[in-house]
Amino acid sequence: MGAVAEGNESGRGDEVERNRTGRAVHYSSARPPVSNTERRQRVIDEIKRRIVLGELTPGQRIIEAELTSSLEVSRPTAREALNQMARDGFLIQEAYRGLRVANIEVESLLEIARVRVALDTEAIDEILDDASGERLARLEEIWKRFESESSAADPLAAHEAHICFHRGIWEAADNYLLMRIWPVVEAQMTIVLAYDQFTRRDSGRAHAIHAAFMRAIRSGDRARIRTALDVHTMDSAQELALLVSGSVDRH
Amino acid sequence: MGAVAEGNESGRGDEVERNRTGRAVHYSSARPPVSNTERRQRVIDEIKRRIVLGELTPGQRIIEAELTSSLEVSRPTAREALNQMARDGFLIQEAYRGLRVANIEVESLLEIARVRVALDTEAIDEILDDASGERLARLEEIWKRFESESSAADPLAAHEAHICFHRGIWEAADNYLLMRIWPVVEAQMTIVLAYDQFTRRDSGRAHAIHAAFMRAIRSGDRARIRTALDVHTMDSAQELALLVSGSVDRH
DNA sequence: AATATAGGAATGTCTGACAAAGCTCGTCAT
DNA sequence: ATGACGAGCTTTGTCAGACATTCCTATATT
Known part of the structure:
Protein backbone atom coordinates (compact mmCIF):
# COMPACT_ATOMS: atom_id res chain seq x y z
CA MET A 1 0.00 0.00 0.00
CA GLY A 2 1.52 3.24 -1.21
CA ALA A 3 2.99 4.57 2.02
CA VAL A 4 -0.30 6.23 2.89
CA ALA A 5 -0.45 9.25 0.61
CA GLU A 6 3.09 9.63 -0.58
CA GLY A 7 3.80 13.25 -1.43
CA ASN A 8 3.22 13.53 -5.13
CA GLU A 9 4.61 16.33 -7.23
CA SER A 10 3.10 19.61 -6.12
CA GLY A 11 1.69 20.61 -9.48
CA ARG A 12 2.83 24.10 -10.38
CA GLY A 13 2.40 25.37 -6.83
CA ASP A 14 1.32 28.93 -7.55
CA GLU A 15 -2.26 30.08 -7.58
CA VAL A 16 -3.69 26.79 -6.53
CA GLU A 17 -5.66 27.58 -3.43
CA ARG A 18 -8.88 28.48 -5.23
CA ASN A 19 -9.14 25.61 -7.65
CA ARG A 20 -12.83 25.64 -8.43
CA THR A 21 -15.45 28.30 -8.95
CA GLY A 22 -14.68 29.48 -5.49
CA ARG A 23 -15.83 26.62 -3.33
CA ALA A 24 -13.78 26.31 -0.21
CA VAL A 25 -11.21 23.55 -0.52
CA HIS A 26 -10.05 22.49 2.88
CA TYR A 27 -7.77 19.52 3.03
CA SER A 28 -8.21 17.45 6.15
CA SER A 29 -4.52 17.49 6.95
CA ALA A 30 -2.88 20.88 6.62
CA ARG A 31 -0.45 19.74 3.94
CA PRO A 32 -0.01 22.49 1.30
CA PRO A 33 -1.50 22.39 -2.18
CA VAL A 34 -0.54 18.76 -2.80
CA SER A 35 -2.35 19.10 -6.11
CA ASN A 36 -5.37 16.86 -6.38
CA THR A 37 -4.62 14.02 -8.73
CA GLU A 38 -5.64 10.82 -7.10
CA ARG A 39 -8.21 11.62 -4.52
CA ARG A 40 -9.43 8.09 -4.93
CA GLN A 41 -6.08 6.67 -3.87
CA ARG A 42 -6.15 8.81 -0.78
CA VAL A 43 -9.47 7.33 0.19
CA ILE A 44 -8.17 3.83 -0.39
CA ASP A 45 -5.02 4.43 1.66
CA GLU A 46 -7.04 5.86 4.48
CA ILE A 47 -9.42 2.91 4.64
CA LYS A 48 -6.52 0.48 4.53
CA ARG A 49 -4.94 2.40 7.36
CA ARG A 50 -8.08 2.13 9.43
CA ILE A 51 -8.29 -1.58 8.80
CA VAL A 52 -4.67 -2.18 9.75
CA LEU A 53 -5.02 -0.12 12.88
CA GLY A 54 -8.18 -1.91 13.88
CA GLU A 55 -10.31 1.21 13.63
CA LEU A 56 -12.37 -0.79 11.18
CA THR A 57 -12.99 -4.36 12.20
CA PRO A 58 -14.06 -7.33 10.08
CA GLY A 59 -17.75 -7.31 9.42
CA GLN A 60 -18.13 -3.62 10.12
CA ARG A 61 -20.40 -1.75 7.80
CA ILE A 62 -19.01 1.07 5.66
CA ILE A 63 -21.36 3.73 4.40
CA GLU A 64 -20.55 5.85 1.40
CA ALA A 65 -22.04 8.96 2.87
CA GLU A 66 -19.84 8.72 5.94
CA LEU A 67 -16.69 8.65 3.87
CA THR A 68 -17.94 11.61 1.94
CA SER A 69 -17.98 13.73 5.05
CA SER A 70 -15.04 12.24 6.94
CA LEU A 71 -12.64 12.29 3.98
CA GLU A 72 -13.89 15.36 2.17
CA VAL A 73 -14.49 13.72 -1.15
CA SER A 74 -17.59 13.41 -3.24
CA ARG A 75 -19.73 10.34 -3.27
CA PRO A 76 -18.67 9.19 -6.75
CA THR A 77 -15.03 9.32 -5.70
CA ALA A 78 -15.72 7.44 -2.49
CA ARG A 79 -17.75 4.94 -4.46
CA GLU A 80 -14.98 4.24 -6.91
CA ALA A 81 -12.54 3.69 -4.08
CA LEU A 82 -14.92 1.32 -2.34
CA ASN A 83 -15.65 -0.60 -5.51
CA GLN A 84 -11.97 -1.12 -6.09
CA MET A 85 -11.38 -2.32 -2.55
CA ALA A 86 -14.29 -4.71 -2.86
CA ARG A 87 -12.79 -6.06 -6.05
CA ASP A 88 -9.47 -6.58 -4.27
CA GLY A 89 -11.14 -8.33 -1.37
CA PHE A 90 -10.75 -5.80 1.42
CA LEU A 91 -14.48 -5.27 1.46
CA ILE A 92 -17.45 -7.47 0.78
CA GLN A 93 -20.17 -6.03 -1.37
CA GLU A 94 -23.79 -7.08 -1.58
CA ALA A 95 -26.15 -5.36 -3.97
CA TYR A 96 -28.29 -2.76 -2.27
CA ARG A 97 -26.94 -3.96 1.06
CA GLY A 98 -23.74 -2.02 1.16
CA LEU A 99 -20.18 -2.85 2.04
CA ARG A 100 -18.61 -4.51 5.03
CA VAL A 101 -15.00 -5.05 5.95
CA ALA A 102 -14.06 -8.55 4.80
CA ASN A 103 -14.36 -11.18 7.44
CA ILE A 104 -12.10 -14.08 8.26
CA GLU A 105 -13.75 -17.40 7.81
CA VAL A 106 -11.68 -19.90 9.72
CA GLU A 107 -11.91 -22.45 6.92
CA SER A 108 -10.55 -19.89 4.47
CA LEU A 109 -7.35 -19.37 6.42
CA LEU A 110 -5.81 -22.61 5.21
CA GLU A 111 -7.17 -22.17 1.70
CA ILE A 112 -5.51 -18.79 1.49
CA ALA A 113 -2.28 -20.17 2.87
CA ARG A 114 -2.15 -22.97 0.31
CA VAL A 115 -2.55 -20.63 -2.63
CA ARG A 116 0.00 -18.26 -1.19
CA VAL A 117 2.49 -21.07 -0.86
CA ALA A 118 1.87 -22.09 -4.45
CA LEU A 119 2.42 -18.55 -5.71
CA ASP A 120 5.40 -17.82 -3.49
CA THR A 121 6.96 -21.03 -4.70
CA GLU A 122 6.41 -19.98 -8.28
CA ALA A 123 7.89 -16.55 -7.59
CA ILE A 124 10.96 -17.99 -5.92
CA ASP A 125 11.40 -20.48 -8.74
CA GLU A 126 11.48 -17.65 -11.21
CA ILE A 127 13.93 -15.72 -9.09
CA LEU A 128 16.28 -18.69 -8.85
CA ASP A 129 15.87 -19.56 -12.52
CA ASP A 130 17.31 -16.19 -13.45
CA ALA A 131 20.87 -17.03 -14.41
CA SER A 132 22.06 -13.43 -14.22
CA GLY A 133 21.32 -13.35 -10.51
CA GLU A 134 19.79 -9.93 -10.91
CA ARG A 135 16.46 -11.00 -9.49
CA LEU A 136 18.09 -12.50 -6.46
CA ALA A 137 20.06 -9.29 -5.99
CA ARG A 138 16.82 -7.33 -6.09
CA LEU A 139 15.39 -9.63 -3.46
CA GLU A 140 18.38 -9.07 -1.21
CA GLU A 141 17.76 -5.36 -1.52
CA ILE A 142 14.15 -5.86 -0.45
CA TRP A 143 15.29 -7.99 2.45
CA LYS A 144 17.69 -5.33 3.69
CA ARG A 145 14.91 -2.76 3.71
CA PHE A 146 12.65 -5.17 5.52
CA GLU A 147 15.19 -5.85 8.24
CA SER A 148 15.66 -2.17 8.94
CA GLU A 149 11.97 -1.35 8.96
CA SER A 150 10.19 -4.39 10.33
CA SER A 151 11.05 -3.64 13.93
CA ALA A 152 9.31 -0.30 13.84
CA ALA A 153 7.20 0.44 16.87
CA ASP A 154 4.48 1.96 14.75
CA PRO A 155 2.17 -0.93 13.89
CA LEU A 156 1.24 0.67 10.60
CA ALA A 157 4.90 0.91 9.58
CA ALA A 158 5.56 -2.65 10.68
CA HIS A 159 2.61 -3.89 8.71
CA GLU A 160 3.67 -1.99 5.66
CA ALA A 161 7.20 -3.36 5.88
CA HIS A 162 5.87 -6.89 6.06
CA ILE A 163 3.60 -6.36 3.07
CA CYS A 164 6.42 -4.73 1.13
CA PHE A 165 8.66 -7.70 1.75
CA HIS A 166 6.18 -10.15 0.33
CA ARG A 167 5.30 -7.94 -2.58
CA MET A 179 1.85 -8.48 -10.27
CA ARG A 180 -1.74 -8.33 -11.45
CA ILE A 181 -2.74 -10.87 -8.83
CA TRP A 182 -0.88 -9.11 -6.05
CA PRO A 183 -3.58 -6.66 -4.93
CA VAL A 184 -5.95 -9.52 -4.22
CA VAL A 185 -3.39 -11.34 -2.11
CA GLU A 186 -2.35 -8.16 -0.36
CA ALA A 187 -5.94 -7.65 0.67
CA GLN A 188 -6.16 -11.09 2.24
CA MET A 189 -2.80 -10.71 3.92
CA THR A 190 -3.83 -7.38 5.33
CA ILE A 191 -7.07 -8.70 6.75
CA VAL A 192 -5.32 -11.69 8.25
CA LEU A 193 -2.46 -9.64 9.66
CA ALA A 194 -4.83 -7.13 11.19
CA TYR A 195 -6.54 -10.01 12.87
CA ASP A 196 -3.19 -11.48 13.86
CA GLN A 197 -1.97 -8.29 15.40
CA PHE A 198 -5.11 -8.22 17.44
CA THR A 199 -3.97 -11.41 19.07
CA ARG A 200 -0.49 -9.96 19.46
CA ARG A 201 2.04 -12.61 18.74
CA ASP A 202 5.76 -12.72 19.21
CA SER A 203 7.24 -10.39 16.63
CA GLY A 204 10.75 -11.61 17.32
CA ARG A 205 9.81 -15.11 16.25
CA ALA A 206 8.15 -13.70 13.16
CA HIS A 207 11.41 -12.07 12.18
CA ALA A 208 13.33 -15.28 12.79
CA ILE A 209 10.96 -17.15 10.49
CA HIS A 210 11.49 -14.62 7.74
CA ALA A 211 15.24 -14.78 8.18
CA ALA A 212 15.17 -18.56 7.91
CA PHE A 213 13.05 -18.18 4.83
CA MET A 214 15.63 -15.92 3.21
CA ARG A 215 18.44 -18.31 4.05
CA ALA A 216 16.50 -21.12 2.45
CA ILE A 217 16.06 -19.09 -0.72
CA ARG A 218 19.78 -18.31 -0.85
CA SER A 219 20.56 -22.00 -0.52
CA GLY A 220 18.65 -22.70 -3.71
CA ASP A 221 17.47 -26.00 -2.28
CA ARG A 222 13.84 -26.37 -3.36
CA ALA A 223 12.93 -28.82 -0.64
CA ARG A 224 14.36 -26.56 2.03
CA ILE A 225 12.52 -23.59 0.58
CA ARG A 226 9.32 -25.54 0.62
CA THR A 227 9.83 -26.38 4.25
CA ALA A 228 10.56 -22.78 5.17
CA LEU A 229 7.46 -21.66 3.28
CA ASP A 230 5.34 -24.23 5.04
CA VAL A 231 6.62 -22.98 8.36
CA HIS A 232 6.10 -19.38 7.41
CA THR A 233 2.69 -19.63 5.84
CA MET A 234 0.94 -22.91 6.61
CA ASP A 235 1.96 -23.25 10.24
CA SER A 236 1.17 -19.65 10.88
CA ALA A 237 -2.27 -20.02 9.34
CA GLN A 238 -2.95 -23.19 11.29
CA GLU A 239 -1.92 -21.52 14.51
CA LEU A 240 -4.17 -18.56 13.84
CA ALA A 241 -7.04 -20.85 12.93
CA LEU A 242 -6.73 -22.57 16.27
CA LEU A 243 -6.61 -19.27 18.09
CA VAL A 244 -9.65 -17.94 16.31
CA SER A 245 -11.79 -21.05 16.57
CA GLY A 246 -10.77 -21.43 20.17
CA SER A 247 -11.45 -17.98 21.51
CA VAL A 248 -13.97 -16.35 19.23
CA ASP A 249 -16.39 -19.05 18.27
CA ARG A 250 -19.23 -16.78 17.23
CA HIS A 251 -19.52 -14.56 14.23
CA MET B 1 -18.31 -14.07 -17.98
CA GLY B 2 -21.92 -14.16 -16.94
CA ALA B 3 -23.52 -15.48 -20.11
CA VAL B 4 -23.80 -11.95 -21.46
CA ALA B 5 -26.70 -10.47 -19.52
CA GLU B 6 -28.35 -13.48 -17.99
CA GLY B 7 -32.03 -12.81 -17.49
CA ASN B 8 -32.32 -11.73 -13.90
CA GLU B 9 -35.58 -11.76 -12.02
CA SER B 10 -38.00 -9.35 -13.63
CA GLY B 11 -38.67 -7.25 -10.57
CA ARG B 12 -42.41 -6.87 -10.11
CA GLY B 13 -43.11 -6.69 -13.84
CA ASP B 14 -46.04 -4.33 -13.85
CA GLU B 15 -45.71 -0.63 -14.47
CA VAL B 16 -42.03 -0.74 -15.22
CA GLU B 17 -41.75 0.86 -18.60
CA ARG B 18 -41.57 4.42 -17.28
CA ASN B 19 -39.04 3.97 -14.54
CA ARG B 20 -37.84 7.52 -14.09
CA THR B 21 -39.45 10.94 -14.30
CA GLY B 22 -40.50 10.07 -17.79
CA ARG B 23 -37.26 9.74 -19.69
CA ALA B 24 -37.51 7.23 -22.50
CA VAL B 25 -35.86 3.96 -21.56
CA HIS B 26 -35.04 1.97 -24.66
CA TYR B 27 -33.02 -1.18 -24.12
CA SER B 28 -30.62 -2.02 -26.90
CA SER B 29 -31.90 -5.58 -27.16
CA ALA B 30 -35.66 -5.87 -27.22
CA ARG B 31 -35.82 -8.10 -24.14
CA PRO B 32 -38.79 -7.11 -21.91
CA PRO B 33 -38.57 -4.99 -18.79
CA VAL B 34 -35.61 -6.91 -17.34
CA SER B 35 -35.65 -4.43 -14.49
CA ASN B 36 -32.48 -2.46 -14.14
CA THR B 37 -30.30 -3.85 -11.40
CA GLU B 38 -26.79 -4.17 -12.69
CA ARG B 39 -26.39 -1.81 -15.56
CA ARG B 40 -22.68 -1.90 -14.85
CA GLN B 41 -22.53 -5.62 -15.45
CA ARG B 42 -24.24 -5.16 -18.77
CA VAL B 43 -21.57 -2.73 -19.84
CA ILE B 44 -18.86 -5.13 -18.72
CA ASP B 45 -20.40 -8.07 -20.54
CA GLU B 46 -20.76 -6.02 -23.69
CA ILE B 47 -17.13 -4.90 -23.67
CA LYS B 48 -15.98 -8.44 -23.03
CA ARG B 49 -18.09 -9.55 -25.94
CA ARG B 50 -16.50 -7.01 -28.23
CA ILE B 51 -13.04 -8.07 -27.16
CA VAL B 52 -13.76 -11.75 -27.69
CA LEU B 53 -15.27 -11.07 -31.08
CA GLY B 54 -12.37 -8.91 -32.12
CA GLU B 55 -14.48 -5.78 -32.43
CA LEU B 56 -12.09 -4.30 -29.94
CA THR B 57 -8.46 -5.12 -30.59
CA PRO B 58 -5.51 -4.94 -28.19
CA GLY B 59 -4.22 -1.43 -27.85
CA GLN B 60 -7.42 0.16 -29.02
CA ARG B 61 -8.52 3.22 -27.16
CA ILE B 62 -11.81 3.21 -25.26
CA ILE B 63 -13.50 6.50 -24.52
CA GLU B 64 -16.03 6.86 -21.75
CA ALA B 65 -18.25 9.17 -23.72
CA GLU B 66 -18.55 6.67 -26.55
CA LEU B 67 -19.82 3.97 -24.23
CA THR B 68 -22.28 6.42 -22.79
CA SER B 69 -23.94 6.83 -26.16
CA SER B 70 -23.48 3.33 -27.58
CA LEU B 71 -24.65 1.50 -24.46
CA GLU B 72 -27.21 3.97 -23.15
CA VAL B 73 -25.74 4.34 -19.71
CA SER B 74 -24.51 7.36 -17.87
CA ARG B 75 -20.87 8.25 -17.62
CA PRO B 76 -20.50 7.28 -13.96
CA THR B 77 -21.85 3.82 -14.73
CA ALA B 78 -19.59 3.42 -17.73
CA ARG B 79 -16.69 4.66 -15.62
CA GLU B 80 -17.28 2.12 -12.90
CA ALA B 81 -17.43 -0.67 -15.42
CA LEU B 82 -14.21 0.47 -17.05
CA ASN B 83 -12.43 0.85 -13.74
CA GLN B 84 -13.35 -2.68 -12.79
CA MET B 85 -12.18 -4.07 -16.09
CA ALA B 86 -8.92 -2.21 -15.74
CA ARG B 87 -8.47 -3.69 -12.30
CA ASP B 88 -9.09 -7.16 -13.70
CA GLY B 89 -6.60 -6.61 -16.49
CA PHE B 90 -8.85 -6.41 -19.53
CA LEU B 91 -7.96 -2.77 -19.95
CA ILE B 92 -4.89 -0.70 -19.28
CA GLN B 93 -5.39 2.59 -17.55
CA GLU B 94 -3.10 5.61 -17.53
CA ALA B 95 -4.03 8.70 -15.57
CA TYR B 96 -5.54 11.39 -17.75
CA ARG B 97 -4.65 9.32 -20.80
CA GLY B 98 -7.59 7.02 -20.85
CA LEU B 99 -8.04 3.33 -21.31
CA ARG B 100 -6.85 0.90 -23.92
CA VAL B 101 -7.60 -2.75 -24.47
CA ALA B 102 -4.81 -4.73 -22.82
CA ASN B 103 -2.05 -5.75 -25.14
CA ILE B 104 -0.16 -8.99 -25.39
CA GLU B 105 3.50 -8.64 -24.66
CA VAL B 106 5.19 -11.69 -26.07
CA GLU B 107 7.40 -12.06 -23.01
CA SER B 108 4.33 -12.10 -20.79
CA LEU B 109 2.82 -15.11 -22.51
CA LEU B 110 5.13 -17.56 -20.77
CA GLU B 111 4.93 -15.71 -17.48
CA ILE B 112 1.17 -15.99 -17.55
CA ALA B 113 1.35 -19.65 -18.47
CA ARG B 114 3.68 -20.45 -15.57
CA VAL B 115 1.43 -18.87 -12.99
CA ARG B 116 -1.60 -20.55 -14.50
CA VAL B 117 0.09 -23.92 -14.27
CA ALA B 118 0.97 -23.26 -10.64
CA LEU B 119 -2.60 -22.32 -9.79
CA ASP B 120 -4.22 -25.09 -11.82
CA THR B 121 -1.93 -27.55 -10.10
CA GLU B 122 -3.01 -26.23 -6.73
CA ALA B 123 -6.67 -26.41 -7.72
CA ILE B 124 -6.36 -29.98 -8.92
CA ASP B 125 -4.45 -30.94 -5.80
CA GLU B 126 -7.30 -29.68 -3.69
CA ILE B 127 -9.83 -31.50 -5.84
CA LEU B 128 -7.95 -34.77 -5.49
CA ASP B 129 -7.30 -34.26 -1.79
CA ASP B 130 -11.01 -34.26 -1.18
CA ALA B 131 -11.67 -37.73 0.15
CA SER B 132 -15.42 -37.52 -0.37
CA GLY B 133 -14.92 -37.28 -4.09
CA GLU B 134 -17.54 -34.58 -4.26
CA ARG B 135 -15.17 -32.06 -5.80
CA LEU B 136 -14.14 -34.49 -8.48
CA ALA B 137 -17.79 -35.20 -9.18
CA ARG B 138 -18.41 -31.49 -9.60
CA LEU B 139 -15.54 -31.32 -12.02
CA GLU B 140 -16.99 -34.17 -14.07
CA GLU B 141 -20.21 -32.19 -14.27
CA ILE B 142 -18.30 -29.19 -15.57
CA TRP B 143 -16.51 -31.36 -18.08
CA LYS B 144 -19.76 -32.77 -19.42
CA ARG B 145 -21.09 -29.29 -20.00
CA PHE B 146 -17.88 -28.29 -21.68
CA GLU B 147 -17.98 -31.24 -24.06
CA SER B 148 -21.48 -30.42 -25.19
CA GLU B 149 -20.85 -26.71 -25.62
CA SER B 150 -17.26 -26.34 -26.74
CA SER B 151 -17.98 -27.32 -30.31
CA ALA B 152 -20.41 -24.48 -30.78
CA ALA B 153 -20.06 -22.67 -34.05
CA ASP B 154 -20.60 -19.32 -32.38
CA PRO B 155 -17.14 -18.12 -31.38
CA LEU B 156 -18.55 -16.29 -28.38
CA ALA B 157 -20.24 -19.45 -27.09
CA ALA B 158 -17.10 -21.49 -27.69
CA HIS B 159 -15.01 -18.96 -25.85
CA GLU B 160 -17.41 -18.89 -22.97
CA ALA B 161 -17.47 -22.67 -22.72
CA HIS B 162 -13.69 -22.72 -22.56
CA ILE B 163 -13.58 -20.08 -19.86
CA CYS B 164 -16.30 -21.84 -17.92
CA PHE B 165 -14.35 -25.06 -17.98
CA HIS B 166 -11.28 -23.49 -16.48
CA ARG B 167 -13.24 -21.50 -13.95
CA MET B 179 -12.07 -17.57 -6.57
CA ARG B 180 -10.95 -14.06 -5.75
CA ILE B 181 -8.02 -14.39 -8.10
CA TRP B 182 -10.10 -15.80 -10.90
CA PRO B 183 -11.27 -12.56 -12.54
CA VAL B 184 -7.66 -11.49 -13.09
CA VAL B 185 -6.79 -14.78 -14.72
CA GLU B 186 -9.96 -14.79 -16.75
CA ALA B 187 -9.00 -11.43 -18.16
CA GLN B 188 -5.61 -12.66 -19.28
CA MET B 189 -7.08 -15.85 -20.72
CA THR B 190 -9.65 -13.85 -22.62
CA ILE B 191 -7.12 -11.52 -24.12
CA VAL B 192 -4.87 -14.40 -25.08
CA LEU B 193 -7.72 -16.47 -26.49
CA ALA B 194 -9.02 -13.56 -28.52
CA TYR B 195 -5.58 -13.23 -29.98
CA ASP B 196 -5.40 -16.97 -30.47
CA GLN B 197 -8.69 -17.14 -32.28
CA PHE B 198 -7.38 -14.46 -34.57
CA THR B 199 -4.72 -16.89 -35.71
CA ARG B 200 -7.35 -19.62 -35.99
CA ARG B 201 -5.95 -22.83 -34.71
CA ASP B 202 -7.19 -26.37 -34.88
CA SER B 203 -10.12 -26.56 -32.46
CA GLY B 204 -10.24 -30.34 -32.72
CA ARG B 205 -6.76 -30.60 -31.31
CA ALA B 206 -7.69 -28.20 -28.55
CA HIS B 207 -10.49 -30.50 -27.52
CA ALA B 208 -8.19 -33.51 -27.57
CA ILE B 209 -5.78 -31.71 -25.26
CA HIS B 210 -8.53 -30.95 -22.82
CA ALA B 211 -9.75 -34.53 -22.91
CA ALA B 212 -6.25 -35.80 -22.18
CA PHE B 213 -6.07 -33.31 -19.36
CA MET B 214 -9.26 -34.66 -17.82
CA ARG B 215 -8.04 -38.23 -18.13
CA ALA B 216 -4.86 -37.27 -16.34
CA ILE B 217 -6.83 -35.74 -13.50
CA ARG B 218 -8.95 -38.86 -13.17
CA SER B 219 -5.81 -40.99 -12.97
CA GLY B 220 -4.73 -39.06 -9.88
CA ASP B 221 -1.11 -39.37 -10.99
CA ARG B 222 0.49 -36.01 -10.19
CA ALA B 223 3.32 -36.41 -12.66
CA ARG B 224 0.93 -37.23 -15.44
CA ILE B 225 -1.24 -34.27 -14.53
CA ARG B 226 1.77 -32.03 -14.60
CA THR B 227 2.66 -33.25 -18.06
CA ALA B 228 -0.86 -32.72 -19.32
CA LEU B 229 -0.90 -29.24 -17.87
CA ASP B 230 2.41 -28.43 -19.49
CA VAL B 231 1.07 -29.57 -22.81
CA HIS B 232 -2.13 -27.65 -22.34
CA THR B 233 -0.75 -24.40 -21.05
CA MET B 234 2.99 -24.07 -21.56
CA ASP B 235 3.23 -25.58 -25.01
CA SER B 236 0.24 -23.63 -26.17
CA ALA B 237 1.75 -20.39 -24.90
CA GLN B 238 5.08 -21.16 -26.47
CA GLU B 239 3.42 -21.89 -29.76
CA LEU B 240 1.49 -18.66 -29.67
CA ALA B 241 4.61 -16.73 -28.73
CA LEU B 242 6.36 -18.06 -31.81
CA LEU B 243 3.42 -17.21 -34.01
CA VAL B 244 3.19 -13.70 -32.66
CA SER B 245 6.87 -12.86 -32.71
CA GLY B 246 7.15 -14.38 -36.15
CA SER B 247 4.31 -12.68 -37.94
CA VAL B 248 3.57 -9.48 -36.08
CA ASP B 249 6.90 -8.09 -35.00
CA ARG B 250 5.76 -4.53 -34.43
CA HIS B 251 3.58 -3.12 -31.74
C1' DA C 1 -48.87 -12.66 18.98
C1' DA C 2 -48.05 -12.93 14.20
C1' DT C 3 -48.38 -10.84 9.95
C1' DA C 4 -48.78 -6.86 6.88
C1' DT C 5 -47.68 -2.38 5.75
C1' DA C 6 -45.46 2.18 5.83
C1' DG C 7 -41.55 4.87 6.50
C1' DG C 8 -36.55 5.60 6.76
C1' DA C 9 -31.89 4.55 5.20
C1' DA C 10 -28.58 3.34 1.88
C1' DT C 11 -27.27 2.04 -2.60
C1' DG C 12 -27.62 2.29 -7.85
C1' DT C 13 -28.02 5.46 -11.36
C1' DC C 14 -28.70 9.81 -13.79
C1' DT C 15 -27.80 14.79 -15.37
C1' DG C 16 -24.98 18.58 -15.78
C1' DA C 17 -20.96 20.97 -14.88
C1' DC C 18 -16.11 22.41 -14.18
C1' DA C 19 -10.95 21.60 -13.51
C1' DA C 20 -6.74 19.44 -14.84
C1' DA C 21 -3.95 17.11 -17.85
C1' DG C 22 -2.76 15.36 -22.46
C1' DC C 23 -2.81 15.89 -27.47
C1' DT C 24 -2.98 18.44 -31.96
C1' DC C 25 -2.15 21.73 -34.93
C1' DG C 26 -1.05 26.24 -36.41
C1' DT C 27 2.16 30.10 -35.77
C1' DC C 28 6.43 32.24 -35.30
C1' DA C 29 11.39 32.65 -35.13
C1' DT C 30 15.75 31.01 -36.64
C1' DA D 1 12.15 24.88 -44.56
C1' DT D 2 12.46 23.25 -40.05
C1' DG D 3 11.85 23.15 -35.29
C1' DA D 4 10.26 25.23 -30.87
C1' DC D 5 6.38 27.36 -28.74
C1' DG D 6 1.74 28.20 -27.49
C1' DA D 7 -3.55 28.14 -28.02
C1' DG D 8 -7.38 25.37 -28.34
C1' DC D 9 -9.65 20.98 -28.29
C1' DT D 10 -10.35 16.53 -26.18
C1' DT D 11 -10.75 13.48 -22.46
C1' DT D 12 -10.36 12.17 -17.86
C1' DG D 13 -10.96 13.28 -12.76
C1' DT D 14 -13.99 15.27 -9.64
C1' DC D 15 -17.87 17.58 -7.90
C1' DA D 16 -22.98 18.59 -6.60
C1' DG D 17 -27.62 17.46 -6.46
C1' DA D 18 -31.28 14.50 -7.50
C1' DC D 19 -34.39 10.44 -8.04
C1' DA D 20 -35.40 5.26 -8.25
C1' DT D 21 -34.93 0.98 -6.15
C1' DT D 22 -34.18 -1.96 -2.62
C1' DC D 23 -33.52 -3.38 2.15
C1' DC D 24 -34.49 -2.90 6.99
C1' DT D 25 -37.19 -1.71 10.84
C1' DA D 26 -40.80 -0.26 13.49
C1' DT D 27 -45.42 0.45 13.76
C1' DA D 28 -50.23 -0.82 13.02
C1' DT D 29 -53.74 -4.21 12.10
C1' DT D 30 -56.18 -8.57 12.49
Missing part, protein backbone atom coordinates in the same frame (compact mmCIF):
# COMPACT_ATOMS: atom_id res chain seq x y z
CA GLY A 168 9.02 -7.55 -3.12
CA ILE A 169 9.42 -11.29 -3.60
CA TRP A 170 6.80 -11.22 -6.31
CA GLU A 171 8.23 -8.09 -7.87
CA ALA A 172 11.66 -9.63 -7.99
CA ALA A 173 10.21 -12.53 -9.95
CA ASP A 174 9.26 -9.98 -12.58
CA ASN A 175 6.13 -11.82 -13.68
CA TYR A 176 3.30 -9.87 -15.24
CA LEU A 177 0.42 -12.01 -14.00
CA LEU A 178 1.89 -12.24 -10.53
CA GLY B 168 -15.03 -24.74 -13.15
CA ILE B 169 -11.77 -26.40 -12.19
CA TRP B 170 -11.09 -23.63 -9.73
CA GLU B 171 -14.63 -23.61 -8.45
CA ALA B 172 -14.51 -27.33 -7.86
CA ALA B 173 -11.44 -26.80 -5.68
CA ASP B 174 -13.66 -24.65 -3.49
CA ASN B 175 -10.87 -22.32 -2.44
CA TYR B 176 -11.74 -18.80 -1.38
CA LEU B 177 -8.58 -17.08 -2.56
CA LEU B 178 -8.63 -18.95 -5.84
